[in-house]
């Protein structure tokens with residue numbers, strides 16, 4: 001049977017809540033996501049057909065397990081039941097990496113032998129909170145992160161010996177300290193117990209180092225498609241200064257930099273920035289710089305310093321971008337903006353802001369299915385500044401319209417020539433018509449007004465208005 005026609009038959013479907021679309025075949029899911037994208041983003045322009053997966057199973061390269069005791073006080077591992085703190089036992093999952101699932105099951109089985117107690121949030125007893133496993137699909141490297149409430153690990157050596165015997169594919173083991181209350185999985189301190197504390201993976205022909213807390217896309221197969229689409233949309237020629245905002249470990253910037261003059265990446269998570277700097281070095285790249293900080297503040301500073309990137313990639317988290325970033329972005333006026341988003345709702349909100357004043361327009365929208373069986377969907381959008389061709393054609397019968405007070409008439413071509421010669425700037429017929437009308441020269445309107453409300457007529461900027469008025473004075477069309 002074609003995998004695309006299959007449904008998931010997961011016994012934990014209802015309790016887990018992770019695969020919201022599992023009752024649909026994969027083909028139906030893609031259709032469902034396409035309609036949602038059209039509903040949310042269609043008002044900005046045509047939405048291309050969503051790019052799905054050949055094989056939509058076991059695509060997750062990262063698995064996080066929580067632990068609990070069942071009624072018979074046996075340790076179970078799995079995920080939190082949606083919007084609760086009850087653990088739904090899961091040993092294998094159709095969308096998770098199978099190696100990662102097997103490692104988690106074996107760690108759970110090893111816990112009693114090594115006297116490891118699971119942490120109980122209600123009374124603050126025990127030690128182990130979570131286990132996180134990440135696998136580089138292209139390199140085969142595997143990272144295991146034990147998240148615990150203290151750094152004291154009594155039987156560390158024999159535990160590691162047994163774990164590595166069972167799973168020689170593990171390349172690094174890290175102990176992460178999380179002694180804070182709350183749902184966040186990882187704490188701020190890491191201790192490397194085995195290996196080098198990170199894994200590497202290959203994407204779009206580049207090698208990337210990934211630390212435990214750094215963001216890394218969870219579906220590497222589709223990520224290649226996503227990044228290639230984003231870089232394609234940017235139409236780089238090698239001359240551009242590119243900003244990679246919300247850059248994580250630098251993956252988009254590094255994928256794009258061969259076709260750009262230089263890339264600057266900005267990212268909040270310091271560990272991710274360290275990874276990004278190493279990643280540029282690892283790939284022998286010399287035209288990428290990365291900096292730690294808030295993307296909104298960074299963008300604001302760029303706008304204040306009148307810096308103007310040619311292309312901006314932005315890939316914010318699910319909550320989308322913020323007002324500071326978006327208004328500063330508009331001020332820096334890049335030629336092209338490539339917006340990558342895992343949440344079409346916040347993306348639609350942000351695109352509304354970016355296209356509000358009519359300067360930017362959405363040119364392409366490409367959904368990519370990064371999360372089969374869940375209702376999440378990723379989207380790449382290209383925005384660019386409106387070109388003169390985008391403006392509405394204006395048919396003006398100049399001779400019929402012009403009734404100058406003095407009876408003197410200079411043609412539009414003469415006015416344009418005069419302005420070009422004396423001021424070195426080009427003005428459009430539309431701008432001349434607007435100023436003439438403002439000065440009371442044109443008595444009758446003959447604009448072809450836009451057919452729909454999205455098409456706004458550009459308004460002559462003040463500096464050009466002054467120049468046109470001067471020309472009209474020169475031709476004695478106004479006093």
Ligand code: SAH
Pocket residue numbers: 215216217245246247248249250251252266267268269272293294295296315316317
């Ligand atoms: N482009 C990267 C990361 C995308 S995920 C990739 O494809 O892998 C979003 C990233 O934004 C995360 O790395 C997160 O740490 C970062 N982030 C969240 N809020 C931010 C902010 N205000 N300023 C800068 N980075 C931020």
